[in-house]
Amino acid sequence: MQNSKISILRQLLQRHAKIIISFTVIALIFLVFALLIYAYLIPQNSNPVWKELADFFIAISETILGAGLIIGGMNLIFEEFRQEQEDKDRASHYRKEMVETLQTLHSEVQLARVLIRTHKSAKTYGEQIRERILPAIISLKDLRRSAMDTYNHPLKNEIIPPFRVSLHFMIAYLSVLVEEFESNYHHFSNLQNCQEALAVRMRNLFVEVAEDKLGSGIFSQKKSNFLEQAQDLFEQTDKPQYVNEVWKEIEQLPHTSDFIDDTITQKGNRSQYAQSFLAHYVHCKKILKFNTVDERFIHAKTFSDYASVLRQNDKKENSNLSQTTKISLTRLIMQNELGFEFDHKISFS
Numbered sequence: 001m002q003n004s005k006i007s008i009l010r011q012l013l014q015r016h017a018k019i020i021i022s023f024t025v026i027a028l029i030f031l032v033f034a035l036l037i038y039a040y041l042i043p044q045n046s047n048p049v050w051k052e053l054a055d056f057f058i059a060i061s062e063t064i065l066g067a068g069l070i071i072g073g074m075n076l077i078f079e080e081f082r083q084e085q086e087d088k089d090r091a092s093h094y095r096k097e098m099v100e101t102l103q104t105l106h107s108e109v110q111l112a113r114v115l116i117r118t119h120k121s122a123k124t125y126g127e128q129i130r131e132r133i134l135p136a137i138i139s140l141k142d143l144r145r146s147a148m149d150t151y152n153h154p155l156k157n158e159i160i161p162p163f164r165v166s167l168h169f170m171i172a173y174l175s176v177l178v179e180e181f182e183s184n185y186h187h188f189s190n191l192q193n194c195q196e197a198l199a200v201r202m203r204n205l206f207v208e209v210a211e212d213k214l215g216s217g218i219f220s221q222k223k224s225n226f227l228e229q230a231q232d233l234f235e236q237t238d239k240p241q242y243v244n245e246v247w248k249e250i251e252q253l254p255h256t257s258d259f260i261d262d263t264i265t266q267k268g269n270r271s272q273y274a275q276s277f278l279a280h281y282v283h284c285k286k287i288l289k290f291n292t293v294d295e296r297f298i299h300a301k302t303f304s305d306y307a308s309v310l311r312q313n314d315k316k317e318n319s320n321l322s323q324t325t326k327i328s329l330t331r332l333i334m335q336n337e338l339g340f341e342f343d344h345k346i347s348f349s
Contacts, residue, residue: 027064030057091154095288098143102288105136106281109174117260122188122246125256129181133174140171155291162293165306166280172333173276176255176340184253188246255338272338306333
């Protein structure tokens, strides 16, 4: 904060340098004339006019310097006030914009959750992952990237790291959903194709059976009678089993089932979705709205550990060390907090 003030003062001085130099030069000219009169004319001439003239020049010099300092000081104060007001407005706009972004992506994630749970189809599952979960991750990464530029940042320097850690938690949770989807995509795609083929076969069987029944005269009375009894006919027809096999397997995915289930489990515990996404979403909103952190978060040991990893990564980034030496905080949270298995384990250093 002190460095920021010094930087602003330096910019203001540079902006008003011409005015300050002009007043100073004029004052020095009058001061030099006065000194010359005192040094050369007054000792050689007893006429009091020279002394009065010298005093007059000194008075003008003092007046100019005083006026310059007053005017310059007023300008500096006004400019600093204007700069601070602009910074406040910018910070307010920034926080408001980020809150809106957070609320939008939260709504998209909630909608994806509801649609997957209600539609119970592999098609909807894939659509929501691609159309809502992935864009939400991109939006969160944009927010995280903007928070990494701490120079003259609208948020207080001490609360930026907790803000970034909470963003990492939200990204980690959604990333687990995407990873789980990608790992099982081909399997579900094959099952979906099989299910669609079975559905087509069922319709064909229904038509075949209906035609046989019509040919035997069962439904030859009226067309309306046929339509009324169509459901009974369909239910009496043998159908292939496991039509809903795809959704049954999707429900077995641990992270997807956590996502679409209630936020409070049957045992009374909060779901991973509630702990790793919703709670940190609320924390981020609190930081943006009130410029303060939730003490319960920052004093938790794991949260402090992740903040330390963040600082280590920043130090390595600023020292231009190899990117491979940095720890992926998102992957760390995915593994340690969400239980997602990677081929190569990672841990705190």
